[in-house]
Amino acid sequence: MENAGYLLAAFTLVWALVFGYVIVLFARERGLRKEIESLKETLKERQG
Amino acid sequence: MTLKRRKFVIAAIILVLALGYLGYKGFMASATYYYEVSEFIGQQDSFADKNVRVSGTVATGTIEKQGSTLKFTITDGQKDLPVIYKGVVPDSFKAGGEAVVEGKLNSAGTFEAKTLLAKCPSKYEPQQTGG
Amino acid sequence: MGKSYLRNILSAVSFLLMAASLYMVFVYVPTEATMGIVQRIFYLMVPVAWLSLLSFLIVFIGSILYLRKKQSRWDVLARSSAEIGIIFTTLTLITGSLWARPVWGVWWTWEPRLTATLVLWFIYLAYFLARSLAAEEHRGATFAAVVGILGFVDVPIIGLATTLWRGIHPGALIFQGGLAPSMLLTLMVSLAAFTALYSLLLLQRISMKNDEIEIKRLLGLTAERHNTGDR
Numbered sequence: 001m002e003n004a005g006y007l008l009a010a011f012t013l014v015w016a017l018v019f020g021y022v023i024v025l026f027a028r029e030r031g032l033r034k035e036i037e038s039l040k041e042t043l044k045e046r047q048g
Numbered sequence: 049m050t051l052k053r054r055k056f057v058i059a060a061i062i063l064v065l066a067l068g069y070l071g072y073k074g075f076m077a078s079a080t081y082y083y084e085v086s087e088f089i090g091q092q093d094s095f096a097d098k099n100v101r102v103s104g105t106v107a108t109g110t111i112e113k114q115g116s117t118l119k120f121t122i123t124d125g126q127k128d129l130p131v132i133y134k135g136v137v138p139d140s141f142k143a144g145g146e147a148v149v150e151g152k153l154n155s156a157g158t159f160e161a162k163t164l165l166a167k168c169p170s171k172y173e174p175q176q177t178g179g
Numbered sequence: 180m181g182k183s184y185l186r187n188i189l190s191a192v193s194f195l196l197m198a199a200s201l202y203m204v205f206v207y208v209p210t211e212a213t214m215g216i217v218q219r220i221f222y223l224m225v226p227v228a229w230l231s232l233l234s235f236l237i238v239f240i241g242s243i244l245y246l247r248k249k250q251s252r253w254d255v256l257a258r259s260s261a262e263i264g265i266i267f268t269t270l271t272l273i274t275g276s277l278w279a280r281p282v283w284g285v286w287w288t289w290e291p292r293l294t295a296t297l298v299l300w301f302i303y304l305a306y307f308l309a310r311s312l313a314a315e316e317h318r319g320a321t322f323a324a325v326v327g328i329l330g331f332v333d334v335p336i337i338g339l340a341t342t343l344w345r346g347i348h349p350g351a352l353i354f355q356g357g358l359a360p361s362m363l364l365t366l367m368v369s370l371a372a373f374t375a376l377y378s379l380l381l382l383q384r385i386s387m388k389n390d391e392i393e394i395k396r397l398l399g400l401t402a403e404r405h406n407t408g409d410r
Contacts, residue, residue, distance in 0.1 A: 007216055135284075
C-alpha cells in the first residue's frame with residue numbers, strides 16, 4: 001500500500017489538468033460567442 | 049523587431065534540438081541501452097572505466113542484504129556477474145526477475161552498480177487473495 | 180446547430196465512460212500480483228500515451244491536407260489537435276515518471292521509448308514555434324504543416340521502440356495476451372473514455388478557433404462600416 005501516493009498523484013494530476021482544460025475551453029468559448037453576438041448586433045445597428 | 053528575432057532564434061534552437069535528439073536516437077539504435085551478461089563479460093576490457101548497463105536474470109538464492117548494501121548475481125544462463133549495490137531498491141526486484149544494473153566493474157571482479165532497475169513483469173496477473 | 184448537438188452527446192458519453200473507467204480502475208479490477216496497487220497507473224498511462232500519438236496523427240493528416248488544398252480548415256484541425264497533443268504528451272511523461280519511480284527505482288532513464296516520447300514533446304513545441312516564425316498567417320501555417328509532416332516519423336518510432344531496440348519499457352503485453360480479462364476490459368473502457376474525451380476537446384477547440392476567425396472577420400467588417408457609415 002506504500003505506493004498509493006504515486007497512484008493518487010498520477011490520477012489527481014491527470015484529472016485536474018484535463019478537467020481544468022475542459023473548463024477553460026468551455027468558458028472561453030462562451031466568451032467568444034458573446035463577442036460574436038455583440039459584434040453582430042453592432043453591425044446590425046450600423047446598417048439600420 | 050527584436051521580439052520576432054528572439055522568437056526566431058528560440059524556434060531555430062528548438063528545431064535543431066528536436067532534430068538533434070532524433071539523430072541521437074538513431075545513434076542510440078546502434079549503441080545499446082544495455083548489454084547481456086555474456087556480452088559484457090566478453091568485452092569487459094573495452095568498458096574499462098566507462099559507465100555501462102548490464103541486464104540479466106537475478107539468480108535465485110544469491111540475494112544478500114547487509115545493512116544498506118545489496119549483493120546479488122545476475123546471469124543470462126551462460127555467464128554470471130556478481131553485483132553490489134547501495135541505494136533504493138525498486139519494488140519489482142526479486143529473485144528470478146530481470147534487472148538492469150548501471151555502473152562499472154571493480155578490481156575485485158564485482159560489478160558496482162550505481163543504478164538498479166528492475167524490469168516489469170511481462171504478464172499482469174491478479175493477486176491471489178490474502179493481501 | 181449540428182455541431183453543438185454532437186458535442187453535447189460527446190460530453191455525456193465521455194462523462195459516462197470516464198465514470199465507468201474510474202469505477203473499474205479503483206473498484207472492479209484486481210490488484211496486480213507483482214507491482215501492487217501502483218500498477219493501476221497502467222490504466223492511465225496507456226490512454227494518455229495513446230492520445231499523444233493519436234493527436235499527432237491528426238496533426239499529420241491536417242498538415243498534409245492543408246498543404247495540398249490550402250484551405251484554412253485543415254490548418255485549424257491540425258493546430259487544435261497539436262494543442263491537445265502537447266498536453267497529453269506532457270501527461271504521458273509525468274504519469275510515466277510517477278510510475279517509474281516506485282517500480283523501476285528511477286524517475287527517468289534514457290531508454291528508447293522514453294527518449295522518443297520526450298522528442299515528441301519537442302516536436303509539438305517546434306510545431307507551435309514554427310508557426311510564429313512567419314509574420315503572415317498563411318506562411319506560419321505552412322511552416323507548422325511542414326513540422327507536422329516531418330515530425331510524424333517519431334510516432335512509429337515510439338510505437339515500435341520496444342520491439343526494435345533494447346530497453347526497459349515493457350513491450351507488447353497488451354497484444355500478446357499478457358493481461359487478465361478483467362484488466363483488458365478495464366483498459367478498453369479507459370481507452371474509450373479518453374478517446375471520447377479527445378474527440379470532444381478537438382471539436383471544442385476547432386469551434387473556438389472558428390469563432391476567433393469569425394470575430395476577426397466581423398471586426399474587419401465593423402471597421403469598414405465605421406469608416407464608410409455615419410457616426
